[in-house]
Amino acid sequence: MSTENLLRPDRINVSAFHVVRKGLVVAFVVAAAFLPQMTQNQYYLGVAFQAEMLMCLALGLNIVVGYAGMLDLGFAAFFAIGAYTTGILSTKEHWSILASIAPGVVVAVISALIIGFPTLRLRSDYLAVVTLGFGEIIQAIAINLNQTGGPTGIYAIPALTIGSVVVASNTGYYYVFFVLVVVFALFSSRLRSSRFGRAWLCIREDEDAAKAMGINTNHYKLYAYVFGALLGSITGSLYAPALTAISPASFGFSESLLIVMAVAIGGLGSIWGVIFGAAVVEIFPEVFRSFAQARLLVFGVALVILMVLRPRGLFPERAFRGLGARIQSRFGPTHVTSPLQVAGDAGKSPLDES
Amino acid sequence: MTATLETDHLALQFGGVNALSDVSIQIAENSLHAIIGPNGAGKTSFFNCLTGYYRPTSGAVRFQGSEITGLDAAKVAALGVRRTFQNIRVFPKMSVLENVLAGGHLRATSNLVSIVFAGPGFRRQERLLHDEAMASLEFVGLADQWNNLAGDLPYGMRKRMELARVLIAEPVVVLLDEPAAGVSSVEREELSQVIQRIHDRGTCVVMIEHDVDLVMEIATDVTVLDNGRIIASGLPQDVRVNPDVIRAYMGRERK
Numbered sequence: 001m002s003t004e005n006l007l008r009p010d011r012i013n014v015s016a017f018h019v020v021r022k023g024l025v026v027a028f029v030v031a032a033a034f035l036p037q038m039t040q041n042q043y044y045l046g047v048a049f050q051a052e053m054l055m056c057l058a059l060g061l062n063i064v065v066g067y068a069g070m071l072d073l074g075f076a077a078f079f080a081i082g083a084y085t086t087g088i089l090s091t092k093e094h095w096s097i098l099a100s101i102a103p104g105v106v107v108a109v110i111s112a113l114i115i116g117f118p119t120l121r122l123r124s125d126y127l128a129v130v131t132l133g134f135g136e137i138i139q140a141i142a143i144n145l146n147q148t149g150g151p152t153g154i155y156a157i158p159a160l161t162i163g164s165v166v167v168a169s170n171t172g173y174y175y176v177f178f179v180l181v182v183v184f185a186l187f188s189s190r191l192r193s194s195r196f197g198r199a200w201l202c203i204r205e206d207e208d209a210a211k212a213m214g215i216n217t218n219h220y221k222l223y224a225y226v227f228g229a230l231l232g233s234i235t236g237s238l239y240a241p242a243l244t245a246i247s248p249a250s251f252g253f254s255e256s257l258l259i260v261m262a263v264a265i266g267g268l269g270s271i272w273g274v275i276f277g278a279a280v281v282e283i284f285p286e287v288f289r290s291f292a293q294a295r296l297l298v299f300g301v302a303l304v305i306l307m308v309l310r311p312r313g314l315f316p317e318r319a320f321r322g323l324g325a326r327i328q329s330r331f332g333p334t335h336v337t338s339p340l341q342v343a344g345d346a347g348k349s350p351l352d353e354s
Numbered sequence: 355m356t357a358t359l360e361t362d363h364l365a366l367q368f369g370g371v372n373a374l375s376d377v378s379i380q381i382a383e384n385s386l387h388a389i390i391g392p393n394g395a396g397k398t399s400f401f402n403c404l405t406g407y408y409r410p411t412s413g414a415v416r417f418q419g420s421e422i423t424g425l426d427a428a429k430v431a432a433l434g435v436r437r438t439f440q441n442i443r444v445f446p447k448m449s450v451l452e453n454v455l456a457g458g459h460l461r462a463t464s465n466l467v468s469i470v471f472a473g474p475g476f477r478r479q480e481r482l483l484h485d486e487a488m489a490s491l492e493f494v495g496l497a498d499q500w501n502n503l504a505g506d507l508p509y510g511m512r513k514r515m516e517l518a519r520v521l522i523a524e525p526v527v528v529l530l531d532e533p534a535a536g537v538s539s540v541e542r543e544e545l546s547q548v549i550q551r552i553h554d555r556g557t558c559v560v561m562i563e564h565d566v567d568l569v570m571e572i573a574t575d576v577t578v579l580d581n582g583r584i585i586a587s588g589l590p591q592d593v594r595v596n597p598d599v600i601r602a603y604m605g606r607e608r609k
Contacts, residue, residue, distance in 0.1 A: 187470060194469040194476070195462035202445050202456045209443035211427035212405070212436065214460040214523065317447065318503070 032178065036171040045170040051282035052177035053239055058262035058278040059184040059271070060231030065260065066269035067197060068224035069204025070120065071128040074135025075259050078229040080142060080251035081108045082236025087154035087246050088147060097160040101237040108233030109226050111138075116225040121218055123207075135256050142248040153247030160241040173242040180238065184231055185271050191227065192271075200224055201269070265306060267313025276314050280306075356419065358383050358527050358558045359404060359435070364413035366399055366582075373399040374410070374582040381527070381575075386553045387560045388569040388590075391579035392602055397562045398440055400579065401529055404560075405437045406430035418526070432460055434526035438516045438533065440562075446505025450496060450515055453504045454487040457519035483522075490518040494548055510541035517548060528552060530561040534568050546572060570594060578602065 035048060061075045085104035089095040119130045142148045149155075160167040160176065167176055191197050199220045202210035210217050240246050258281055266277020284302055288295040306314070357380040366374040374396045381387045389397050402408040404415055406427035415423045422430055431437075436457075445453050455462075462483060464476040491497045494514040499507060504515060513533060520528055533549060534542045542565070550572050553559045563569050569576060570590045577587040580602040586593050593599055 190470050190472065194464065194480075195459055196469070198448075198452060198456045198462075199459060201448050201452070202459075205445035205447060206443050208407070208427075209439065209445065210456075211407075212431050212439070212443070213456050213519070214428055214431035215456075216426075216428045318449075 029182075036174055042170055045174055047283060047286050049170060049174040049177050049242065051279050052174065052181050053235060053242070054258065054262055054282045055181045055275050055278040056177065056184055056235040057232060057259045058266070058274045059181070059188055060228045060235065061259050062263050062269065062271070062274045063188060063191070063200070063231070064224050064228040065263050066267075066274065067192065067200035067204065068221055069200075069268075070221060070224065071124060071131070071260075072225075072228065072256075073128050073132040073253070073260065074138070074256055075131075075228065075232060076251045076253075076255040077135045077138035078108045078112065078232030079236040079239070079255070080138050080248075081111060081229075082233030083240045083246045083251070084142060084148055084154070084236075085233070086237040086240040087157050090158050090241070091154055091156060092147075097158065097237070097241045098162065101234055104233045104237045105230055108229040108236075112226045112229035113222070116222050120221040120225060132253065132256075135251075135253060139248050139252050142251065148248075151248060153245060153249075154240075155245035157240045157244050157246070159244075160238065167241075173238075176238060176242070180235065181275065185275065187231075188271050192269075196220070196223060204269075261303070265303065265313060267316035269317045270313065270315050273313050273315035273317075280314070356383060357381055357416070358385075358418060359560065360416040361400075361404070362414040362416070364400070364403060364415065365411050366396075366403055366408060367411045372582050374403065377413070377579070377582070377584055379577055379584065379587070381558065381560055384553075384556060384558055385574045386549070386572055387558075387575045387577065388573035389560065389562045389577050389579060390564070390566065390569055391585075394581075395579040395602075396582040397579055398531060399582075401437060401531055401560075401562060404430075405435060405529060431523075434523070435529065436520040436523050436525035436527070437529040438513075438520060438531055440531040440535070442509070442512050442516055444504040444507070444512050444515060446503065448504055449500065450491065450502055450504050450507065451484070451487055451500040453515060454490055454518045454522050455483055457490075458483050458487065458522040460523065487518075487522055490522045491515075493521060493551070494518045495544065510537045510545075513537060513541075513545065514548065517552070521552065525557060527558040527560060530559065530563075532562050532564060534563060534565045542568065566594075 036045060039045065057075065057079055060078070061072060064070050064072045064075070082101075082104040085107050086097060086100040089100040089103060090097055115130075115134050119127065122130060142153070143151050160173075167173060199210065199213075199215045202213060202215055203217050203220060207217055262278040262281045263274050264277070265280055266275065267273025285295055285299045288298045288302075291298045310316075359379075359381040361377055361379050364374055364377040364379075365372070377396075377400060389400065391397055399408060403410045406422070406425050406429065409424045413423070414421055417430075417433055417435060422433065422435075445456065448456070462479060464473070464479055467473070468476040488497060488500065491500055494517050496511060496514055496518060499511060499515075504512065507515060517530075517533075530549065534545055537545060546568055549559060549561065553572070561569075561573075573590050575587070576590050576593040578585050578593060578596070578599050580598075585598045585602055586596040588596075
């Protein structure tokens with residue numbers, strides 16, 4: 001038994017189902033990695049990398065909404081901060097795109113602290129209104145400031161260069177965002193299985209009881225908000241060169257809502273859910289293009305049907321566990337090994353130690 | 355004798371209502387101190403003052419000699435004063451094991467870098483915590499439930515899980531708000547044993563309980579609250595025959 005399994009006792013339950021699941025994950029990632037080799041259609045690749053970008057944003061928001069349970073309706077603000085910092089630094093100061101990520105993150109984190117510190121103690125609806133206001137303020141600033149190019153925004157943003165490689169095609173950005181999705185997903189999953197993830201879920205489930213665990217709820221809410229801002233602004237910094245032009249219209253309330261939608265449709269707090277949710281939100285309207293004028297209407301109806309059929313999202317937290325249990329109950333006895341048996345002397349009660 | 359927990363003329367008012375008045379209590383080290391009294395006597399309000407959920411209107415709360423009055427609930431918990439709730443507050447969409455791990459929150463101290471890169475320090479610490487969480491679950495007899503959602507557990511099991519969640523924190527004093535309320539007689543017996551074993555470990559236990567038989571069976575000290583005031587305190591057998599206590603529970607004799 002590897003140490004990895006000891007870390008996650010819920011993974012000890014080794015069964016054919018888990019092997020299948022692992023296989024599916026690997027197959028999915030490999031298929032996604034070779035997508036540009038399977039199609040040369042630039043339109044498909046464009047949609048695919050937009051979907052990846054939304055996945056990155058949704059993974060960031062998932063920490064705030066999915067884990068910590070704080071409804072943030074202004075998440076596009078951090079996306080905008082990253083994009084504009086990179087846009088300004090690369091066009092006016094001739095910074096390289098990669099170097100401009102760090103200042104973007106710094107600005108985003110400082111804004112998150114300024115907005116979050118006084119407001120995060122608010123609960124649910126109130127917080128949603130405040131964050132919505134924050135999103136509007138950032139957009140208004142972008143429209144009115146000379147440095148941000150006013151309503152027309154910033155254009156002629158140079159291409160992303162990594163070492164001597166210039167990323168200038170849809171395929172190139174597809175891979176950049178592919179790596180970003182993987183990194184963000186792993187980052188989220190690490191946080192989730194640590195004290196951070198547990199504290200956030202406790203706050204989401206019952207804030208008063210979380211305090212009884214010794215969790216400083218205000219600090220952990222702020223951490224969630226800051227981590228969200230971090231992922232949002234990195235995505236923004238890479239979005240700017242990918243589109244070569246940015247304007248305030250891309251960072252409004254509708255963008256924030258799209259990100260919330262991706263998280264809610266996929267399944268709050270579930271990394272795979274959020275990834276698929278973002279794909280659905282990005283790809284559905286494109287699939288419905290044949291409906292022309294009615295495409296957003298069809299999209300809306302499709303979303304309503306989806307939420308009626310799966311109210312907790314496409315892949316809610318622990319969805320696979322339930323499925324695994326059902327499969328096992330159908331195909332024979334379960335082979336649940338208690339971590340006690342694996343961990344050796346852990347069977348001792350605390351009584352014996354004192 | 356040093357008191358583990360001590361209150362000094364504690365008073366709590368909600369508007370014009372005196373929820374607690376002049377409550378001075380000393381909870382001795384290693385005691386199993388029961389707080390009883392009729393409904394609305396102020397027992398849970400008193401617990402909330404002790405654990406930082408309410409800020410008392412006047413008076414002081416001291417823990418091991420130092421004042422903790424008005425401290426935030428999370429800070430009080432961090433000092434080693436841990437509680438359960440009357441209406442059981444589990445985290446329903448987390449597994450039983452994760453609920454207990456959450457109780458050990460302050461013992462998980464790995465830094466962010468170690469967490470993100472799954473460094474050896476983080477792995478070692480998480481493994482230790484998992485082992486201890488399983489040991490705590492074993493202690494309350496719930497080890498086989500570790501992978502179930504806490505929200506799916508029946509009532510009695512939730513109560514025991516709440517105990518495991520408190521125990522993993524290695525508390526100095528445990529405050530139990532009606533541990534035996536609403537449980538079956540079999541479960542009541544199990545709970546009584548678990549509480550006694552917690553006390554036997556050397557942990558100070560304070561419990562609010564309506565079940566007088568249970569209190570008489572296991573408590574070392576009893577304090578009786580009525581209308582926000584202490585009307586009696588002392589050894590269980592003395593309190594039981596105190597005329598004020600009988601009056602509070604049974605009502606006044608008609609003249």
